[in-house]
Amino acid sequence: MTRRKAIAIGVGGATAVGVGVAVYQSPWLRPLGANADVRVGVIGLRNKGAEHVKDIGAIRGARITAICDVDQDMIDREVGILAGKNQKVETYRDLRTMLEKADIDAVVIATPNHWHALAALWAMEAGKDVYLEKPVSHTFHEGERLVAAVKKTGRIVQSGT
Numbered sequence: 001m002t003r004r005k006a007i008a009i010g011v012g013g014a015t016a017v018g019v020g021v022a023v024y025q026s027p028w029l030r031p032l033g034a035n036a037d038v039r040v041g042v043i044g045l046r047n048k049g050a051e052h053v054k055d056i057g058a059i060r061g062a063r064i065t066a067i068c069d070v071d072q073d074m075i076d077r078e079v080g081i082l083a084g085k086n087q088k089v090e091t092y093r094d095l096r097t098m099l100e101k102a103d104i105d106a107v108v109i110a111t112p113n114h115w116h117a118l119a120a121l122w123a124m125e126a127g128k129d130v131y132l133e134k135p136v137s138h139t140f141h142e143g144e145r146l147v148a149a150v151k152k153t154g155r156i157v158q159s160g161t
Contacts, residue, residue, distance in 0.1 A: 036061070037062060037063040038061060038062045038063070038105050039063055039103055039104050039105045039106075040056050040062055040063065040064050040065065040066075040104070040105065040106050040107065041064075041065060041066035041067065041068065041099075041101070041104040041106075041107045041108070041128075042064060042066070042067050042068070042107070042108045042110065043068045043069075043098065043107055043109050043110065043111055044068070044069060044109065044111035044112070044115075045068075045069040045071070045074040045075065045077070045078050045110075046069075046071075046074060046110075048110040049069070049074075049110035050074075050077075050078060052108045052110055052131075053067065053078055053081075053082070054081075056108070057082070057087065064082070065090060065103060065104060066089055066090040066091070066101060066104055067089050067090075067091055067092070068091070068092040068093065068094070068095050069093065075091045075093070079091060095111075095119055096122060099122055099123055099126040099128065100126065104128060105128065105129065106128055106129040106130065106131065106156075107128045107129075107130055107131070108130075108131045108133075109123070109130060109131070109132045109133060110133045111133075113135055113138070114138065116132055116133065116135065116136055117136065117137040117142035117143075117146060119132075120132050120149075120157060121145060121146065123155075124150065124153040124155040124157070125149070127153070127155070128155065129156040129157070130155065130156070130157045130158070131157075131158050131159075131160065132157060132159045132160070133159070133160055134159055134160060134161050136159045
């Protein structure tokens with residue numbers, strides 16, 4: 001059974017995923033076509049973020065289209081690695097600018113911990129699905145805000161450990 005099939009079967013009702021709720025219009029449920037790759041932006045490129053760039057690049061149907069980090073050296077390192085694989089990406093030093101791009105379907109957030117909740121909120125408000133590294137928040141209030149944003153925006157949010 002493929003992941004798409006499993007998700008399609010399990011979406012009959014709202015299913016908790018991380019801090020969020022699975023949404024009925026997930027990009028994974030759309031029919032695949034020539035241009036149907038899920039376009040992913042990675043925010044935060046040190047250790048875990050660099051792993052995500054590598055891992056997502058190996059997933060059929062997913063494509064890294066943007067990377068973001070405040071440290072230009074991290075951006076340059078990942079651009080070099082991706083260029084060696086014939087992949088070109090947009091680069092950003094401000095995640096708010098990256099989130100404005102309509103050609104990004106989902107983001108992976110691997111920033112320092114204190115940025116996780118705010119980055120996820122901004123991403124959902126920008127219409128992006130989110131994979132959020134742990135911890136998803138530092139306070140109950142931040143967690144409540146994330147759950148409220150999922151309900152309001154209808155975006156998918158998943159957290160990893």
